[in-house]
Amino acid sequence: xxxxxxxxxxxxxxxxxxxxxxxxxxxxxxxxxxxxxxxxxxxxxxxxxxxxxxxxxxxxxxxxxxxxxxxxxxxxxxxxxxxxxxxxxxxxxxxxxxxxxxxxxxxxxxxxxxxxxxxxxxxxxxxxxxxxxxxxxxxxxxxxxxxxxxxxxxxxxxxxxxxxxxxxxxxxxxxxxxxxxxxxxxxxxxxxxxxxxxxxxxxxxxxxxxxxxxxxxxxxxxxxxxxxxxxxxxxxxxxxxxxxxxxxxxxxxxxxxxxxxxxxxxxxxxxxxxxxxxxxxxxxxxxxxxxxxxxxxxxxxxxxxxxxxxxxxxxxxxxxxxxxxxxxxxxxxxxxxxxxxxxxxxxxxxxxxxxxxxxxxxxxxxxxxxxxxx
Amino acid sequence: xxxxxxxxxxxxxxxxxxxxxxxxxxxxxxxxxxxxxxxxxxxxxxxxxxxxxxxxxxxxxxxxxxxxxxxxxxxxxxxxxxxxxxxxxxxxxxxxxxxxxxxxxxxxxxxxxxxxxxxxxxxxxxxxxxxxxxxxxxxxxxxxxxxxxxxxxxxxxxxxxxxxxxxxxxxxxxxxxxxxxxxxxxxxxxxxxxxxxxxxxxxxxxxxxxxxxxxxxxxxxxxxxxxxxxxxxxxxxxxxxxxxxxxxxxxxxxxxxxxxxxxxxxxxxxxxxxxxxxxxxxxxxxxxxxxxxxxxxxxxxxxxxxxxxxxxxxxxxxxxxxxxxxxxxxxxxxxxxxxxxxxxxxxxxxxxxxxxxxxxxxxxxxxxxxxxxxxxxxxxxxxxxxxxxxxxxxxxxxxxxxxxxxxxxxxxxxxxx
Numbered sequence: 062x063x064x065x066x067x068x069x070x071x072x073x074x075x076x077x078x079x080x081x082x083x084x085x086x087x088x089x090x091x092x093x094x095x096x097x098x099x100x101x102x103x104x105x106x107x108x109x110x111x112x113x114x115x116x117x118x119x120x121x122x123x124x125x126x127x128x129x130x131x132x133x134x135x136x137x138x139x140x141x142x143x144x145x146x147x148x149x150x151x152x153x154x155x156x157x158x159x160x161x162x163x164x165x166x167x168x169x170x171x172x173x174x175x176x177x178x179x180x181x182x183x184x185x186x187x188x189x190x191x192x193x194x195x196x197x198x199x200x201x202x203x204x205x206x207x208x209x210x211x212x213x214x215x216x217x218x219x220x221x222x223x224x225x226x227x228x229x230x231x232x233x234x235x236x237x238x239x240x241x242x243x244x245x246x247x248x249x250x251x252x253x254x255x256x257x258x259x260x261x262x263x264x265x266x267x268x269x270x271x272x273x274x275x276x277x278x279x280x281x282x283x284x285x286x287x288x289x290x291x292x293x294x295x296x297x298x299x300x301x302x303x304x305x306x307x308x309x310x311x312x313x314x315x316x317x318x319x320x321x322x323x324x325x326x327x328x329x330x331x332x333x334x335x336x337x338x339x340x341x342x343x344x345x346x347x348x349x350x351x352x353x354x355x356x357x358x359x360x361x362x363x364x365x366x367x368x369x370x371x372x373x374x375x376x377x378x379x380x381x382x383x384x385x386x387x388x389x390x391x392x393x394x395x396x397x398x399x400x401x402x403x404x405x406x407x408x409x410x411x412x413x414x415x416x417x418x419x420x421x422x423x424x425x426x427x428x429x430x431x432x433x434x435x
Numbered sequence: 436x437x438x439x440x441x442x443x444x445x446x447x448x449x450x451x452x453x454x455x456x457x458x459x460x461x462x463x464x465x466x467x468x469x470x471x472x473x474x475x476x477x478x479x480x481x482x483x484x485x486x487x488x489x490x491x492x493x494x495x496x497x498x499x500x501x502x503x504x505x506x507x508x509x510x511x512x513x514x515x516x517x518x519x520x521x522x523x524x525x526x527x528x529x530x531x532x533x534x535x536x537x538x539x540x541x542x543x544x545x546x547x548x549x550x551x552x553x554x555x556x557x558x559x560x561x562x563x564x565x566x567x568x569x570x571x572x573x574x575x576x577x578x579x580x581x582x583x584x585x586x587x588x589x590x591x592x593x594x595x596x597x598x599x600x601x602x603x604x605x606x607x608x609x610x611x612x613x614x615x616x617x618x619x620x621x622x623x624x625x626x627x628x629x630x631x632x633x634x635x636x637x638x639x640x641x642x643x644x645x646x647x648x649x650x651x652x653x654x655x656x657x658x659x660x661x662x663x664x665x666x667x668x669x670x671x672x673x674x675x676x677x678x679x680x681x682x683x684x685x686x687x688x689x690x691x692x693x694x695x696x697x698x699x700x701x702x703x704x705x706x707x708x709x710x711x712x713x714x715x716x717x718x719x720x721x722x723x724x725x726x727x728x729x730x731x732x733x734x735x736x737x738x739x740x741x742x743x744x745x746x747x748x749x750x751x752x753x754x755x756x757x758x759x760x761x762x763x764x765x766x767x768x769x770x771x772x773x774x775x776x777x778x779x780x781x782x783x784x785x786x787x788x789x790x791x792x793x794x795x796x797x798x799x800x801x802x803x804x805x806x807x808x809x810x811x812x813x814x815x816x817x818x819x820x821x822x823x824x825x826x827x828x829x830x831x832x833x834x835x836x837x838x839x840x841x842x843x844x845x846x847x848x849x850x851x852x
Contacts, residue, residue, distance in 0.1 A: 126800045128818075130520065130790055160559050163583050164797035167765035170586075171801055182582040184599070185555050185562055191602035192580060198595045357562055357578055386520050388793075392563035395516035396570055412518065 065275040066252050069259040079263045080111045081149050089151040089211065092175075094138070095299040095323060096355070097156035097183045099200055099343040101333070104265065105215045105223040106207040108151065112261035113138045114301045114324075116146075117415065126168055132386040133415050134300045135161045142173045152177020152210065154203070157185075158299065158355045159389055177210045179203060187348050187358040196344050204340065220339040230265045231329040233272045237279075238326065242319055242374050244282035245291060250307035250317040258301050258324050290314055290433050293371050295321035295397075296382035297413070298354060298390055305419055306411075310380065313426045314434075319374035321367050327351055354389040363393055364400035371406055378407045378433045380426075385414035407432050440694055440717060443656055445679045449663070452676060453498070456666055457542035463488040469615060470546055472568065474553035474561045475665055476735055476759050478579055478604060478752050480631055482552060483669035484624040485611050489552075492568075494666050495545055496524035499531065500710030500822030504539035509823050522791045523823035525564040532571070550574055550614065552607070556581035556762045557735060558794045575614065577607050581757050586766035601753040608749075621748070627669030628748040635740030637677035638664055638733075641684045645728040646779050649693035650701065651684050654730040655717060656694070658708040664736050699724030700843050703775060705731060705786040705802070706795045707821040719833070723840045729779045731771070735759040765798045769805040776810045783843050784814030785836075790826045813846070815839035 072079050080090045089108035093100065103110035115137035122143040123136050141147050152175045155166040163180075170178050181199050184192040204215055234257060241248050256275070260268045292315040294302070301324040310317060320326055333339075333346045352361040371379060379401060383390050394410065401408045409429040411422060463470040468488050473479050475493040482489050499505040505523065511530030513519055519526075528545065531538040538544040551574060553565040562578055569576035580603060582596045608619045642657050644650075660680055667673035687694075702720070704727045709716065720727060742755035760771065775781065784803060788796040803814035817835050820826035 128788055128790075128796055128799075128816075131793065131797065157559075157583060160793040161797065163559070164765075164794055167586060168798055168801055171765065171805075178587070180583075180585045180587070182585070182596075184580050184582070185559055186578050186580040186603075189603065189606060191599055191606060194602070195580075195582070195595065195599040198592075198599075202592060354563070355559070357566060357576075357580075359576075383518070388521055388560050389563050391518040391521050392525070392560075392567045394518070396567070398516050410516075 062275055062278050062280070065271050065278075066255065068271055069252075069255045072259040072263050073255045076111075076114065076258075076262050077146060077149070080109060083109050083264065084149045084151075090149060091177065092147060092150045092153045094153075094155050094158070094162050095134070096158050096353070097181060097347060098154050099203070099347075101220065101223040101227050101339075101343060102200065102204050102207060102215065103154075104226070105219040106211045106213050108207075108211060109264055110154075111263075113141070113147075113153075114258070114261065116141050117303075119416070126172060127165075130386055131161055132384050134384070135165050137415075139165060139169060142169060147175075150175050152179065154179045154181060156181045157183040159387070161386075177206070179206050183347075183356075185355075185357055187353075187356045188360065193344060193348055196347065197340065200340055200343055217339060221335070224333045224335060224339055224342065226265050226269070228332050228335065230260055230269050230272070231332055233269060233276060234260065234329040236276055237272070238319065240276075240279055240282070244287075245316040245318040245374075246283065246287050246289060247280055250294075250311060251304040253317075254302055254304060254307060254322075254324055257328055261324070261328070287316065288314075289316035290378070290430060291316055291318040291374060291376040293317070293319050293321065293367070293374055293376040293379045294325075294382065295367055295370075295379055296390070296411075297322050297324065297384070298327070298387070299323050300384060302382065303413075303415070303417055306382070306413075306417065306422060309419060309423050309426055313423065313430045315426070315430060318376050319370050321370055326370070327353075354393050364397050367397060368400065368404060368406075378409070378429065380409045380411065380429070382411045382413050385412050440653065440721065443652060443660065443680065443683055445676070445683050446656075446660060448676060448679065449660060452667065452672060453662055460488060460490050460546045461543070463546065469549045471550040471552055472545070472548040472565075473551075474557065474565065476557050476739060476756070477552045477554045478607070478756055479552070479668045480624060480627040480748070480752060481604065481607055481611065483627045484620055485615055485617060487550065487611075487615070489666075489668075490545055490548070491666050492528040492545060493524050494662065495531075495540065495542065496527040496822050497708070497710045498542065499527050499540050501713070502541060503711045503824060505711070505822035506824045507539055508534070520791065522558075522560045522564060523820050523826075525560065525567075527822055528564075529567065547572060548574060551576040552579070553577070554579040554581050554756060556739075556756055556759050558761070558792065560793075575610070577610060579603050579607065579756060581762060584757065584763050584767070586764040596757060597753060600757055601750065604749055604753055624748045625745045628743050628752065629745035630670060630674055631668045631740050632743040632745065634663060634667075634673040634677045635737050635743075637674065637681045639737045639741060641677070641681040642733055642737075644684045644688055647688050648701070648780060649691075649695070649698040650726045650728045651687035651692055652694045653717070653720075654704050654727040654733075655708070655713050657730065657733055658713065661733065661736075664740070693726075695721055695724065695726040697724050698726050699847075700726070700782045700840070701780055702727045703729045703772065703779070703781045703784045705772075705784060705799065707732060707787070707789050707792060709787060709819045709827065710822050711824055712819070712827060715829070719836060725783075725840070727785070729775050729781065731760045731768075731775075734771075735761050761794050765801055768798065769802055769809075772802060772806050773809045776806060776812050781812055782847075783812060783839065785839075786814050786816045788816050788818045790818060790820050791823065792821070813839075813842055
C-alpha cells in the first residue's frame, strides 16, 4: 500500500509534472479553477483536465496586478501563470464560484492568455427550473467551445464513456472513505488527501488503476480499541488542505474519521446519473451536489449535511478551516456554529492564511483536544 | 479655517425624505403593509407594484457610515462569528439587527422584514448576506440571479442570459401573487417603471452637467443625493426631488458657479464612496484645487434605470438589471472609463480600493494602466472601505494623495511649459 501511496505523493508533490508529461506526449491539457467545471466534457474532447490548486510558494508577481486582500487560491494560481509555470496548458476554464474567481478571469486574460480561455458563468441559484436551464446552456457552451478548439466532435457516446470513467473513480474514492470510517487509524489523513488530490491532477484512468491496487491490499479494520479522538474536518472549500495541518491534528491525538473538504468528499460524493442524457446528467449532478456555500439552494442545507457526516463517522468534534478572504462560507459560519452547538458538538474554527504559523495552530488544536477529552 | 463647499439647497429636502422613509418603514406593519428588504440594484419595481414597502440595508449602512456608527455594528457581527473580511455593509446590518433597540443608527434598528429580494448583479456576496438574513428571520428570499457579463460574451450567450433573467422575474411574480394574495398589476408596474426611469433621467442629467468646466458640483454631491434613486424607486416623490436637483445644477451652470473655487484638477472617483470620510476627502481636494467630477458608482443604477421602458416593463427590467457597471468585465470598464475621461475632461483617477468589495476593487491596477495608455491620464489607488473605519488610515491615504497631486502638478507644468 505504501508504494501506491508513494506514486500518488509524487504526483501531488509536483502537481504539474504529470500533466506536463501528458502534454509532451502530444495531447492537450486544460487547467480548471475548482468546483464547477464538468471535467467529463473536457475528458471527452480528448484533453486532460487538471484542477489548479495553487502553490505554496510565496506570491510576488501577482501583486503587480492584485491587491493583497484576495484569497490565496486566486493569488497563487495567478502567480504560477505569471511565472510561466502553466505555459504548457492549452487552456483554462474559470467557473463562476465567487467574485474573486469571476474577476480574475479577465485580469488573467490580459496578462497571460492561453489559446483556450473559457468562463462558465455558473448560476448562483440552484433551486429553480430556470437556473437548471441556464446551467444546461452554459455546459453546452463549454462543449461547443471545446469542439471548436480541439476540432473534435464530442459525441454522446464519448461523453457517456467519460462519465462512466469518472464515476468509476468516484466509486473507488467512496470505498476508500468507507474503509476509513470503519477504522480511521488505517490511513493517515495526509495519505487520504494525497489520493484525492492526485485524482484532480492525473489522468483518471491511471488514478483508477492505482487506487484499485491500493484498495486490494488495504488493511482490514482492526479490532483494537482506539484511544484517538475521532474528528471531522470541514472547510478548505476550493483548495487542498495543507498536509502539515492534517499531521498536526493527528499529532495532538486526533484521528480524522471523515471530512467535508473540497479535496475530500465534496469532490467525489455525487455520482453522475448514467441513465440520463449525458449533459443533462452533468447538470443534475451539480444541482444535486453536496450543499455548497457558493450556491443558493435552500433544499440542501450545509449544516444538515455536516451533521450527517459527524453522525455517520461518530466523530467527537469538528474542525472548520476557512481560507482568509473567502466570503461565501464566512456568511454561513455563524449558522454552522449555532447548529453544531445546539447538537452539543464541539468545534474549532481556524482561519487559514498561508504561509501558516503551525505553532499557533498546534496550540489551538491542543486546547481543542483538551475539551474533547473531557 | 476649514475649507468648505456649498452643498446643494436641494439636499435640505432630502433630510425629510429620509426620515419619512425610515419612519414609514417602522409603521408599515401597523398600516397592514408588507415590508421587504432589497439589495441596492434589485428589481424593486416588482415590489412597489405589489404595494410592498421596501427597505435597503445598503442605504442604511451608508447612513450609519456617514454618522460613523457602522464600525461598532460591524464589530458586533464579528462577535457572532462573521469574519472581518466580509462586506462591511453586510456586517453593519447583521450587527445592528443583533443589537435590536440598542442599534446605534439614528433610525434605530431596521424593521423586521416579511420578505427579501436581492440580485447578484452587483456581487455574489449579496446573495450570501441575504441568505443569512433569510435564516435569521425565517422568511422567504427571492434572488434574481444575474450572470456576469465577461468581455467575450457573444449574442447567443447574451440572449441566454436575458432569457434566464426574464424567466426568473416571472417566477418572482408568481411567487409574489401567492405570497400577497393579490394579482400582479401590469398597469401599476408600468407606472412604477416610468417613475423610476423619469427620476433616473433627471438625476443623470444633473450628474452629466459636471462635464462643464468648472464643474457646478462634485460627484460627492451626487453620492449624498443618491438616496431617492435607491430607496424611493417608482415614486412621485423621487421625481419631484430630482426635478429640483437638476434645476439647481442647471442654475449653477448658468451662473458659472464653480463647486471647487479655482478648479485646477478634475478627478474621477472609482468604487464606493467612503461614507465616513466624505468631508475629509473634500477638504483635501479643495486644498489642491481638485474637483471630483465623475464616478462609476452612479451608473450601477443609472445604466439599469435608463434602460427601462414603460411600454415593456418586464422585458426592460430584465434588460436593465443585467446592465450595472459592476456586472461587466474588465474590458467594458476600461472602455467606459476611457470615454468618461474624455467626456468629463478628467486629469486624474482616484481609485478607492474598498477592502470588502472585491468586484469593485479587482482589476483596478489594470484599469489604471489601460486607461493611462489610452488617454495619458494617471491614477492612484487608495485603500479604504465604505463603512468600516478600521480599514482606513488617514496617514496612508494622505501620503498617497499628496504624491499623486505632485504627479498631476508636474504633468501640468510639463504640458504648459
